[in-house]
Amino acid sequence: MYNDEVMERYQNPRFYGKPGKYNISLEESSTTCGDHIHFYIEIEDGKVKDIGFEGNGCIISMVSSDLFCESARGKTVEEVVGTDPDKYVSEFPVPISPGRLNCALLPLKSFKKVQEKLKK
Amino acid sequence: MYDVRTIREDFPILNREVNGKRIVYLDSTATTQKPRKVIDAIVDYYENYNANVHRSVYKLAAEATDLYENARKNVGDFIGAKQEEIVFTRNTTESLNLLSYTLESSMKKGDRILISEMEHHSNILPWMRLEEKGILLDYAKIDSNGYLDIEDFKKKLKKETRIVSIVHQSNVLGTINPIDELSSLAKENGSIFIVDAAQSVPHMPFRVNENFDYVAFSGHKMLGPLGIGVLYGKRENLENLQPFLRGGEMIKDVDFHKVSFEDSPIKFEAGTPNVEGAVGLSAAIDYLQDLGMDNVRTHEKQLTKYLMLKFADNKNITVYGPNEAEKRGGVVAFNVKNSQLLRKAKNEGIRLDDFIHSHDIASFLDDSNVYVRSGHHCAQPLMRTLKVTGTARASFYVYNDFEDAEILASKLGDIGVQ
Ligand SMILES: Cc1ncc(COP(=O)(O)O)c(C=O)c1O
Numbered sequence: 001m002y003n004d005e006v007m008e009r010y011q012n013p014r015f016y017g018k019p020g021k022y023n024i025s026l027e028e029s030s031t032t033c034g035d036h037i038h039f040y041i042e043i044e045d046g047k048v049k050d051i052g053f054e055g056n057g058c059i060i061s062m063v064s065s066d067l068f069c070e071s072a073r074g075k076t077v078e079e080v081v082g083t084d085p086d087k088y089v090s091e092f093p094v095p096i097s098p099g100r101l102n103c104a105l106l107p108l109k110s111f112k113k114v115q116e117k118l119k120k
Numbered sequence: 121m122y123d124v125r126t127i128r129e130d131f132p133i134l135n136r137e138v139n140g141k142r143i144v145y146l147d148s149t150a151t152t153q154k155p156r157k158v159i160d161a162i163v164d165y166y167e168n169y170n171a172n173v174h175r176s177v178y179k180l181a182a183e184a185t186d187l188y189e190n191a192r193k194n195v196g197d198f199i200g201a202k203q204e205e206i207v208f209t210r211n212t213t214e215s216l217n218l219l220s221y222t223l224e225s226s227m228k229k230g231d232r233i234l235i236s237e238m239e240h241h242s243n244i245l246p247w248m249r250l251e252e253k254g255i256l257l258d259y260a261k262i263d264s265n266g267y268l269d270i271e272d273f274k275k276k277l278k279k280e281t282r283i284v285s286i287v288h289q290s291n292v293l294g295t296i297n298p299i300d301e302l303s304s305l306a307k308e309n310g311s312i313f314i315v316d317a318a319q320s321v322p323h324m325p326f327r328v329n330e331n332f333d334y335v336a337f338s339g340h341k342m343l344g345p346l347g348i349g350v351l352y353g354k355r356e357n358l359e360n361l362q363p364f365l366r367g368g369e370m371i372k373d374v375d376f377h378k379v380s381f382e383d384s385p386i387k388f389e390a391g392t393p394n395v396e397g398a399v400g401l402s403a404a405i406d407y408l409q410d411l412g413m414d415n416v417r418t419h420e421k422q423l424t425k426y427l428m429l430k431f432a433d434n435k436n437i438t439v440y441g442p443n444e445a446e447k448r449g450g451v452v453a454f455n456v457k458n459s460q461l462l463r464k465a466k467n468e469g470i471r472l473d474d475f476i477h478s479h480d481i482a483s484f485l486d487d488s489n490v491y492v493r494s495g496h497h498c499a500q501p502l503m504r505t506l507k508v509t510g511t512a513r514a515s516f517y518v519y520n521d522f523e524d525a526e527i528l529a530s531k532l533g534d535i536g537v538q
């Protein structure tokens with residue numbers, strides 16, 4: 001339906017499921033889609049040591065979550081939070097139409113809450 | 121003769137090409153396209169008549185006021201109502217909110233409001249607001265075929281039920297509710313009966329009957345411009361209601377601490393109204409009447425029947441709502457299963473939805489210029505009842521033809537086999 005890379009990721013996500021150890025858990029729902037994503041993140045020394053996700057939603061949001069986990073791993077929380085949404089979308093393996101931006105940006109939006117959680 | 125080819129010519133936007141191909145517009149339930157006649161009427165209004173209405177004495181103002189009031193009369197005639205029973209609002213949503221705010225003062229804790237499980241958020245949230253006052257909101261159930269469960273409706277129509285507000289045609293299931301029967305039941309019970317006619321007035325012959333207290337609909341869903349809606353209210357009802365918004369236009373006399381309001385319907389139209397919208401809506405009504413509402417209904421029924429037959433051939437497609445085209449409008453909500461995707465996912469122990477997400481369906485169809493809506497269609501309680509997060513939805517109007525339905529069905533056929 002989209003392209004092979006996207007469909008392959010959708011069917012074989014690399015980061016689906018809980019990592020062995022995690023200290024932060026984040027849930028995000030998209031009201032317009034009924035998408036629901038749950039991230040599990042292990043933060044150590046301000047860095048994303050491990051990350052995984054569960055949930056269901058459209059192909060774009062699922063693939064985006066998987067790609068997001070891949071790119072976040074090993075980065076500092078600041079780096080990940082500072083991800084430029086335009087750049088993120090432009091690097092997505094298929095073009096994202098304006099009506100689907102929310103689907104693609106769901107993981108970014110969700111991850112922003114990590115900082116709040118760390119403060120607590 | 122109803123000839124879609126010539127009708128299509130009347131709609132400039134349908135001549136637009138995207139990526140060198142024509143567009144297949146299947147989202148008229150959300151909003152309809154506009155014929156040249158409506159666009160021209162709006163341009164003509166601004167080029168020749170524009171002035172504020174009901175205020176000034178010069179000729180232009182008188183002509184603008186005439187146009188505005190004639191539009192009101194035309195709307196009234198279209199649904200069998202008197203001119204003074206037509207209040208112009210922005211849309212169905214505003215019409216229903218007007219009722220929620222103005223009927224509130226006559227309601228008390230323990231009173232009940234009866235709606236159904238297939239309502240649009242516009243006919244839920246204005247009533248849910250009153251729950252804060254201790255008023256109870258009841259939902260009549262739907263059955264497994266997408267019809268309103270009349271027995272459940274009767275059971276929930278209680279002594280305390282002050283208001284019954286029901287959608288005439290569902291914007292998702294397409295179900296056409298038996299509003300004559302429901303209105304009789306409501307009246308026998310002494311309840312106020314309100315019809316959300318956003319999807320019926322545009323698509324079928326519609327006459328108000330004496331059991332309807334109020335009817336709400338939107339101009340933009342019936343070939344008219346955005347920003348103009350209608351609230352019909354029986355004359356004595358409107359006279360007894362307090363105004364909604366207050367300000368210019370809607371008064372007879374204002375003293376420092378006292379005001380007397382204009383008669384209805386002007387009482388409900390505070391501030392400068394949307395004259396352009398009323399004029400455009402009136403032109404849309406003329407256009408629909410030239411086609412004939414019986415013909416519009418018949419045309420949509422044929423397209424719906426055809427699409428549902430095509431869908432029945434595709435085992436991956438689940439359609440929601442009644443099977444009989446006779447009892448449903450020209451809107452078909454559906455989901456698509458991709459068995460290949462599912463099988464693979466199962467093998468690897470990963471949980472995927474049974475259906476391809478409706479947004480993915482809509483994006484896929486978008487690649488071929490086939491425009492359908494996806495998501496919850498502003499009817500989340502209904503989605504919960506159907507146990508889905510959303511659906512795709514195709515809807516027909518005067519300018520759609522069998523080819524549109526054919527293209528949709530065949531594109532969806534492609535999804536299953538890739
Ligand atoms: C059945 C129904 N009621 C109410 C509405 C709300 O209409 P509007 O957005 O024009 O106020 C809609 C529009 O989608 C509808 O389909």
